[in-house]
Amino acid sequence: xxxxxxxxxxIVVAIVGVFxxxxxxxxxxxFICNRAVEGSCTITIQGAGASxxxxxxxxxxxxxxxxxxxxxVNYSSVGSTAGRQLITNKTVxxxxxxxxxxxxxxxxAPGLILFPETLGGVAITYxxxxxxxxxxxxxxxxxxxxxxxxxxxxxxxxxRLQSLNTATLPNLAISAVRRADGSGTTYAFKDYLAHVDxxxxxxxxxxxxxxxxxxxxxxxxxxxxxxQVATIPGAIGYVDVIYAFKISLPQGAVQNRNGFxxxxxxxxxxxxxxxxxxxxxxxxxxxxxxxxxxxQSYPIATYTYIMVYKEMSTNSRTTQTAAxxxxxxxxxxxxxSGQAKAPLLIYAPLPSNIxxxxxxxxxxxxxxxxxxxxx
Amino acid sequence: xxxxxxxxxLPDRFAAWVEHGADQTLGGIKSWVHHPEILQLFVFxxxxxxxxxWILIVDRVAxxxxxxxxxxxxxxxxxxxWIVSPPIGQLPSLGALPAIYGSVVTTMIALLIAVPVSLxxxxxxxxxxxRQLRSSSIFLIEMLAAVPSVVYGLWAIVILxxxxxxxxxxxxxxTLGFLPIFSGSASGFGILTAGVILAIMVIPYASSIxxxxxxxxxxxxxEAMIALGATEWETVRKSVIPFARVGVVAAIMLALGxxxxxxxxxxxxxxxxxxxxxxxxxxxxxxxxxxxxxFVGTETALHLSAxxxxxLILFTIxxxxxxxxxxxxxxxxxxxxxxxx
Numbered sequence: 001x002x003x004x005x006x007x008x009x010x011i012v013v014a015i016v017g018v019f020x021x022x023x024x025x026x027x028x029x030x031f032i033c034n035r036a037v038e039g040s041c042t043i044t045i046q047g048a049g050a051s052x053x054x055x056x057x058x059x060x061x062x063x064x065x066x067x068x069x070x071x072x073v074n075y076s077s078v079g080s081t082a083g084r085q086l087i088t089n090k091t092v093x094x095x096x097x098x099x100x101x102x103x104x105x106x107x108x109a110p111g112l113i114l115f116p117e118t119l120g121g122v123a124i125t126y127x128x129x130x131x132x133x134x135x136x137x138x139x140x141x142x143x144x145x146x147x148x149x150x151x152x153x154x155x156x157x158x159x160r161l162q163s164l165n166t167a168t169l170p171n172l173a174i175s176a177v178r179r180a181d182g183s184g185t186t187y188a189f190k191d192y193l194a195h196v197d198x199x200x201x202x203x204x205x206x207x208x209x210x211x212x213x214x215x216x217x218x219x220x221x222x223x224x225x226x227x228q229v230a231t232i233p234g235a236i237g238y239v240d241v242i243y244a245f246k247i248s249l250p251q252g253a254v255q256n257r258n259g260f261x262x263x264x265x266x267x268x269x270x271x272x273x274x275x276x277x278x279x280x281x282x283x284x285x286x287x288x289x290x291x292x293x294x295x296q297s298y299p300i301a302t303y304t305y306i307m308v309y310k311e312m313s314t315n316s317r318t319t320q321t322a323a324x325x326x327x328x329x330x331x332x333x334x335x336x337s338g339q340a341k342a343p344l345l346i347y348a349p350l351p352s353n354i355x356x357x358x359x360x361x362x363x364x365x366x367x368x369x370x371x372x373x374x375x
Numbered sequence: 376x377x378x379x380x381x382x383x384x385l386p387d388r389f390a391a392w393v394e395h396g397a398d399q400t401l402g403g404i405k406s407w408v409h410h411p412e413i414l415q416l417f418v419f420x421x422x423x424x425x426x427x428x429w430i431l432i433v434d435r436v437a438x439x440x441x442x443x444x445x446x447x448x449x450x451x452x453x454x455x456x457w458i459v460s461p462p463i464g465q466l467p468s469l470g471a472l473p474a475i476y477g478s479v480v481t482t483m484i485a486l487l488i489a490v491p492v493s494l495x496x497x498x499x500x501x502x503x504x505x506r507q508l509r510s511s512s513i514f515l516i517e518m519l520a521a522v523p524s525v526v527y528g529l530w531a532i533v534i535l536x537x538x539x540x541x542x543x544x545x546x547x548x549x550t551l552g553f554l555p556i557f558s559g560s561a562s563g564f565g566i567l568t569a570g571v572i573l574a575i576m577v578i579p580y581a582s583s584i585x586x587x588x589x590x591x592x593x594x595x596x597x598e599a600m601i602a603l604g605a606t607e608w609e610t611v612r613k614s615v616i617p618f619a620r621v622g623v624v625a626a627i628m629l630a631l632g633x634x635x636x637x638x639x640x641x642x643x644x645x646x647x648x649x650x651x652x653x654x655x656x657x658x659x660x661x662x663x664x665x666x667x668x669x670f671v672g673t674e675t676a677l678h679l680s681a682x683x684x685x686x687l688i689l690f691t692i693x694x695x696x697x698x699x700x701x702x703x704x705x706x707x708x709x710x711x712x713x714x715x716x
Binding site: 078079080081082085173175180181182183201202203204205207208209210211215216217218219220224227228231232235 | 457458459460461462463532536537540560562563564565642643646647648649650652657658667668669671672673674678
């Protein structure tokens with residue numbers, strides 16, 4: 001009796017073992033195919049990170065798969081902070097984050113480079129009930145937004161807020177809604193507040209965390225914030241511009257550095273990027289484009305970044321085949337065909353100077369010291 | 376080997392196997408199933424999985440929280456700030472008190488509402504309801520228990536939050552507004568709303584158990600009361616409820632356990648502010664809501680460890696609650712008249 005059971009168990013284990021070995025190693029047979037472009041084997045690349053660029057990155061991966069059917073790029077939208085952790089721990093091939101790495105985070109992940117792949121912004125949305133004209137954009141200044149979020153201004157009829165607007169604002173308490181989870185949107189908004197009001201840098205760190213100086217409701221994700229703003233009369237909140245565009249939320253006009261009140265549009269974000277992008281170092285492309293110069297620039301704009309190891313063999317997860325395919329994929333998304341996808345999905349395309357800097361940086365990607373992109 | 380045997384074709388041999396071997400094999404399986412030692416071993420292994428799970432959970436959670444307790448010491452439990460990322464030059468200050476406060480207060484609100492309602496529902500279904508109404512109301516309440524937590528959360532955002540803001544909160548303010556816990560402006564989100572949605576979520580559980588407990592009270596108990604000339608209500612009050620009190624306590628404890636660990640619906644309604652509000656209309660947070668919000672994107676190793684420590688605190692709270700419940704049940708069972716455990 002027992003030998004039969006033992007034999008069955010051994011056979012089942014052997015079959016499962018052989019099949020799982022074949023399944024899990026089918027992409028790493030680098031002796032058969034050592035260049036992705038030859039299309040001789042299937043390659044799967046795993047990326048993870050920010051949720052803001054996720055629709056665009058996922059569109060890129062699908063388009064790229066049609067062009068190169070043997071290359072499959074998977075992107076998991078897990079949030080900026082998680083994306084940074086995953087690439088630092090080398091559990092993905094590339095990461096994405098809305099917040100540029102801090103100096104300390106770069107030290108923690110030696111050899112990691114980051115480059116902007118698209119642009120975003122933060123829209124100020126609010127809920128002012130019916131007597132207030134619904135087709136009017138409420139005007140804000142950085143100073144007023146700062147005071148709302150640190151609890152100084154607590155009512156919509158506050159003189160500092162009313163003086164910016166021609167429409168009469170109601171006597172209604174302000175609920176300043178924020179993100180409950182670690183978010184690149186929070187980073188961009190805090191970065192802006194710290195730029196326009198020195199109070200912030202003394203009281204709160206500029207990062208993705210949900211730490212705020214004042215008490216207020218928080219929601220999970222853009223949908224959570226928008227949901228709370230829609231439910232609470234008198235609420236104000238900040239969401240990704242693309243999310244605000246998609247579901248047509250009311251959007252505030254924010255005064256830019258030159259004194260103009262600008263609503264978030266693709267164009268006003270592109271202006272901000274074009275006016276404020278300064279490439280100081282070919283290897284460090286971290287940018288701060290909040291509170292940009294220019295009459296038409298929207299002041300709460302930000303780049304979002306992709307992170308990858310420069311010497312790609314140091315990422316133990318990436319095989320040589322995958323490294324070549326990934327480098328070519330990244331080159332493609334920065335190039336004209338990749339960037340042309342951005343406006344179709346209401347993302348702002350990168351300005352030309354940052355594209356050139358990105359390409360320059362991508363050329364430094366290497367496998368075992370050998371440059372991958374030579375063209 | 377004889378030529379006859381050699382000539383035997385494969386189907387023939389299979390038929391022979393079916394006739395003799397298969398019987399033997401099946402008989403073998405049968406005897407294996409009925410073999411007491413093997414069955415005992417299997418049952419023992421399944422039972423062993425419980426302590427192993429315990430050890431694994433406590434071990435992981437305790438190890439993970441070491442850094443937070445080493446950094447903050449007992450102040451982690453008494454600290455009322457939850458500052459993950461302080462300004463440059465300052466150290467993070469993480470204290471669990473706001474989350475503990477939120478968990479305890481929302482659970483208490485939930486029980487304050489849910490216990491009387493569940494008692495009423497349970498008594499109605501077991502004692503008063505006509506047969507037809509009883510089965511349909513049992514069906515409805517069991518359907519409520521099957522609704523996922525996130526659906527309760529969505530319903531709360533769409534229906535309950537505006538209702539609290541426009542009706543319940545102003546009524547409380549105008550009647551009990553002199554109390555600090557009902558002061559301040561109400562947005563609909565906050566600790567009170569989270570407590571109410573928790574109450575709605577635990578009522579199906581608590582009332583189902585109470586109904587079963589009441590139904591299990593022996594017929595002779597009721598008949599004895601009725602024979603003494605008691606009314607229906609007196610029978611319930613003097614015979615059914617005292618007899619079932621241990622089961623009622625068990626139901627309350629189960630409701631408490633479910634309320635204190637509930638995550639999704641609370642996260643969607645409590646407002647997620649890591650501060651202790653004076654007013655019940657204020658925004659707060661609970662231990663599960665902070666873990667759910669922040670675990671995906673922790674800023675530092677200390678932050679991650681603090682979330683593990685929060686988990687350990689929740690674990691300890693529920694553990695203590697269970698011990699208290701057991702003591703209470705023992706106390707009640709000893710106080711004469713038997714009763715249902």
